[in-house]
Amino acid sequence: MDHNPLPFITTKRLAVKLKPAAEKMVKKHHPWVFEDSILKQNLEGTAGDLVIIFDNAKNNFLACGLYDPYSPIRIKLIQFKKAAQINEAWFKEKIFQAYELRKPLLLTDTNSYRLLFGENDHLPGLIADVYDNVLVIKLYSHIWFPYFNWILKHLIAITGVTTVVLRLSRLLQTKGDVYGLKDGQIVYGELKDEVVVFREHGVLFSANVIKGHKTGYFLDHRHNRKMVGELASGKTVLDVFSYAGGFSVHALTGGAREVVSLDISKHALDMAKSNAALNPHKGTHEVLVADAFKGLQSLIDAQKLFDIVVIDPPSFAKRESEIEKAKNSYARLSKLGAQLVAQNGILVLASCSSRVLADEFFSISEKNIMDTGRAFEVIQKTAHDVDHPIGFKEGAYLKCGYYQL
Numbered sequence: 307m308d309h310n311p312l313p314f315i316t317t318k319r320l321a322v323k324l325k326p327a328a329e330k331m332v333k334k335h336h337p338w339v340f341e342d343s344i345l346k347q348n349l350e351g352t353a354g355d356l357v358i359i360f361d362n363a364k365n366n367f368l369a370c371g372l373y374d375p376y377s378p379i380r381i382k383l384i385q386f387k388k389a390a391q392i393n394e395a396w397f398k399e400k401i402f403q404a405y406e407l408r409k410p411l412l413l414t415d416t417n418s419y420r421l422l423f424g425e426n427d428h429l430p431g432l433i434a435d436v437y438d439n440v441l442v443i444k445l446y447s448h449i450w451f452p453y454f455n456w457i458l459k460h461l462i463a464i465t466g467v468t469t470v471v472l473r474l475s476r477l478l479q480t481k482g483d484v485y486g487l488k489d490g491q492i493v494y495g496e497l498k499d500e501v502v503v504f505r506e507h508g509v510l511f512s513a514n515v516i517k518g519h520k521t522g523y524f525l526d527h528r529h530n531r532k533m534v535g536e537l538a539s540g541k542t543v544l545d546v547f548s549y550a551g552g553f554s555v556h557a558l559t560g561g562a563r564e565v566v567s568l569d570i571s572k573h574a575l576d577m578a579k580s581n582a583a584l585n586p587h588k589g590t591h592e593v594l595v596a597d598a599f600k601g602l603q604s605l606i607d608a609q610k611l612f613d614i615v616v617i618d619p620p621s622f623a624k625r626e627s628e629i630e631k632a633k634n635s636y637a638r639l640s641k642l643g644a645q646l647v648a649q650n651g652i653l654v655l656a657s658c659s660s661r662v663l664a665d666e667f668f669s670i671s672e673k674n675i676m677d678t679g680r681a682f683e684v685i686q687k688t689a690h691d692v693d694h695p696i697g698f699k700e701g702a703y704l705k706c707g708y709y710q711l
């Protein structure tokens with residue numbers, strides 16, 4: 307039976323032409339059109355209106371997208387080159403394509419995955435993460451409300467989940483019409499416990515799908531955590547910026563002798579503790595509430611060494627003006643981390659700032675490891691797991707280097 311939490315919302319069709327530079331980007335299938343790139347627009351738009359972009363020279367169809375009056379990214383493009391009806395069948399097909407891409411992951415012992423990754427799955431500002439039989443939809447834009455009932459229906463159909471939780475970004479909680487929907491609202495089924503337990507390559511975790519960051523957990527590092535788990539047998543491990551213990555818990559279940567999780571948030575470390583407790587392990591697990599830079603320095607001062615050090619900070623460059631400072635932070639972390647790695651140990655350095663490109667990040671990491679006088683060998687460099695496809699430049703945010711020192 308169809309489940310329609312939203313009333314029918316009418317939308318209009320707008321015709322738009324763009325300034326030449328923006329038109330070029332659209333021809334390259336870039337999904338963002340900024341408000342100041344619009345040259346001509348026939349009607350005033352409201353959230354979710356369908357916008358057809360015509361080319362200046364020949365008036366041909368270039369792309370279509372959805373109008374977002376609340377964002378400087380005024381039009382979010384969803385279809386390029388070939389015109390299409392943006393109807394229920396279109397959404398069904400997009401969701402099907404996204405699901406097909408994730409199938410290899412679903413053959414592993416994993417029941418948590420990102421089914422929709424916004425722009426990278428042609429649905430800008432729309433995230434859908436599955437945790438066992440709970441789906442969490444997180445909306446970052448008002449454009450999706452007119453289409454929400456269709457999206458919900460086909461997400462439920464393809465995943466077979468029994469519960470759907472809606473999360474709204476801060477923007478949606480403070481601006482514009484959200485049709486009475488609330489952050490954390492259950493839009494399908496029932497949620498018995500807001501803490502949902504799920505598997506990631508055989509390791510159990512839990513996420514608070516109502517109060518957790520983003521949709522409750524960070525799924526993007528799954529393959530890196532698995533790798534750390536495989537390297538950890540008999541080892542000592544330091545997990546810096548551990549959040550809910552993604553790397554720590556894989557290390558413990560992989561047979562690590564001792565794991566230290568370091569984070570500035572006590573709440574995150576409580577989650578790390580309870581996630582560790584979900585899985586049988588013999589090693590010890592310590593948590594350290596500290597600022598990473600200070601905490602790492604104190605460990606160096608105490609002459610501690612670890613066989614594996616993982617450093618996976620939050621995004622340091624949320625805006626253009628922060629790029630230089632972010633690079634400086636990566637440099638400092640590489641230097642601090644390298645001093646804590648035992649002989650032949652492994653330093654794992656990650657970055658999720660899309661504004662710092664992979665090559666730059668790796669060269670900063672490598673230069674600063676060398677500056678500590680340690681020789682290293684690159685074991686591996688990785689990007690996103692398969693459920694985070696990269697559909698455009700800004701979608702490629704995650705990089706992770708493994709260095710044996």
Ligand code: SAH
Nearest residue numbers: 524547548549552569570571597598618620
């Ligand atoms: N490595 C984690 C994800 C990290 S998210 C995983 O695999 O899931 C970033 C974490 O950094 C958050 O838990 C946040 O509390 C923590 N954090 C942010 N600033 C910090 C700081 N200055 N020192 C230590 N931790 C910090």
